[in-house]
Amino acid sequence: MSDAINNARAKLQAAEAALLDxxxxxxxxxxxxxxxxxxxxxxxxxxxxxxxxxxxELLELTKKAKPDA
Known part of the structure; x- marks a missing residue:
């Protein structure tokens, strides 16, 4: 799951960079x-x-990785 979260973070950073550019x-x-x-x-x-x-996407993955107790 951490790979998916890391990939989602990277996609978000790239998307934010493209928007700022x-x-x-x-x-x-x-x-x-x-x-x-x-x-x-x-x-x-x-x-x-x-x-x-x-x-x-990142929020969904983060929620799945840390389910509420």
């Missing part, structure tokens, strides 16, 4: 067309969703 890059970009901004927002939302998914 996108936010950093976005802060340096000039405004684009409406279509560009929509695509950027959709991409950012996918990254945020991935972080949330990884958080849920």
């Amino acid at each position: 996108e936010l950093d890059q976005d802060s340096r970009r000039s405004d684009g067309s409406g279509a560009q901004e929509r695509r950027r927002e959709e991409h950012r939302q996918r990254l945020e969703d991935n972080v949330e998914s990884c958080q849920r």
